[in-house]
Amino acid sequence: MTDFTPTTPEEVLSVVQWAAAEQAPLEVVGQGSKRGIGRPAQTEHTLSLSRLSGVTLYEPAELVLTARAGTPIAEIEKLLADYNQQLDFEPLDYGPLHGQAAGAGTIGGVLAANLSGPRRLKAGAARDHILGINAVSGRGEAFKAGGRVVKNVTGYDVSKAMAGSWGTLAVCTDVTFKVLPVAETETTLAIRGLLDDQAAAAMALAMGSSAEVSSAAHVPEGVAISVVGGALGSDAATLLRLEGFPPSIAYRLNLLQDMLKNAGELQVLLGDKSKAVWRDLRDCIPFADGTHKPVWRVSMQPSEAHRMTLDLRQNVPASAFYDWQGGLVWLRMEHGEPEAERVRALVRAHGGGHATLVRANAAVRAAVPVFAPQPPALRALAERLKASFDPHNILNPGRMAG
Template sequence: MTPADEKELSEIVAGATGPLRVKGGGTRAIGRAIVGEVVSVAGLRGVELYEPGALTIVARAGTPLAEVEAVLAAEGQRLPFEPMDHRVLLGTKGEPTIGGVVAANVSGPRRIQAGAARDSLIGLRFVDGRGTVIKNGGRVMKNVTGYDLVKLMAGSWGTLGILSEVAFKVLPAPAAAACLSLTGLSHDRAVAAMSAALGSPFEVNGAAHLPQTGQTLLRIEGFATSVAYRAERLADLLAPFGPAAVNHDGAAVAAIWRDLRDVAGFAGRTGDVWRLSVKPSDAPALAARIGGEVIFDLGGGLIWALVAEGTDLRARLGDFAGHATLIRADAATRARIASFQPEPAPLAAIAARLRAQFDPRGILNPGLMIG
């Protein structure tokens, strides 16, 4: 079923007699398989409002992400949170939608400075499990009505409602960028270097460590003269970690961080991929216990891990301060191992009450996020 508008979407949900599998662009095959009738938001398409001067954009949920980004780029603006394209890592087809970005709270390396999708989200409309249309937040940055509900929907993976419209605050695109590269650092030294860079006044908005290539990478963006000055000063600050090569080629820098954003280093390779959110100071020790290849992002606060197929990485690691999400695995592994981190009992009880409130019949992506 592909409703043409929000009213039709509401009628479909209200009249549903069984589970519904919510589909955006079909690019994120994450979580357990859902048995149910497919409801696609592909018909809910188009940018409804864009005010460059107010730094806001409103689009229907099925609008391709590429379309939104093209509209913004024409005015020298961008989404602040650098959404990942999961097609690279997962080998999926389709086209990412702006609603899917919100539903999965997708972000990239710039999250360390700009936050995730939910931090730029200022309003939305969605259809809950009863078929009721709910509007929350607004279309301008100063309107924060219903702030908590806006943030709640981001990352809910279609289990609380089906998004029909989203509104974002946006930012100007930078005029220039530079990437500093250190080589040969251990995990501990790399995290120390990234922490020093992120704690500096030089506005670093990307910090990653790739053990496979021996590189530790740092990104600076802004006006050309500012980027040149900050890159030079940052290289001086990092001198105790070794000489830093500085790349000022904007296209090359964009390509480096696009590959990092999309975890291209693990694309097309045998093995399961996990995403771990941890304290940066814990990352080196956890990486040693993972038993596979790793990539550090967000200054060490995010670990991408490539491990043998069928590995239950949570069982291998035991208790740690953070959470682990199974991002890429075959259907059998995803059926056996919960993709999303099991919640502590108090949080699980709250989540269950929220689902009961927004989807009392339990028909929206049932079981997707539950272990």
């Protein structure tokens, strides 16, 4: 078994060309913070991008940053913070959920997994902020896509095709992202003690108002105690985030408080406390418990999420909390079985969506489809894309599907 650790794009090209010639499969990783997602690797060789690191271009005035794919996201976030800027889609960090230190993920992994956080309702995900890439296909060919300006899209957007491909199409060596200024301040309004269906109604009301809520989440009773080291307490918390200039936030907060005055006890979280709450929800900290209990990340209709969860709990013990106004459900299966068929059947029965198994031991991930099975037409398109970029199936073979 060989571990390749290239330090330049040219070395990456050389490794992939060798693998293509030998038809030798490669496991492609950054820092390994997401190694526990997907089917276990069935390869003898590893291509680690952990030493392909460094910011190669940053123009704060132009809102553009380019970095090597192996650059730690923590390093990039620190640099951006020095200029009061950020990756607006606030990529989640899977490390803590898998028992690793926070901040270990890479910027290439952010694109490969198409990460996003609670602000996705407003800002989108990684694919909506990628401007360009340099990469090496599974054919052993170096290519570029996109550029360093926002309006540079003609025909098929290859950069966006890499988002969510989990390293199965090409090895990105450099990525260019759009960055944006940090909001001057943020405040969160918490409604305490709501049941899941009441929270869904409150979030829908807030999101449909003129208050410009940038994030909406609900943490049920019992789960809330795991947020920010217990600072929220144990009562259920329905959370509405406001970002912007202080006068604007004050006006919008008053609007929400008046609108929701009869919903339940209202609590205001300011500044750093608000940021800490959303960071914990982003990184699924309530379920980062050091176990291998299966955790699902379910994307579905916000209005149906609490109904699906209720139906699931009537059959198996599970804990849940909701982000994206309920459009994202985090589920922890408390008895240790993933219940994949049951979870996916319930998602289909409640309007459809996608359920991804983001934590489970290797034996479970080898036996259960980790990513949602694709409809035939979409699967055929994915297969054609894979055949175009990686005809010999040498890049992360089998990670997304057997």
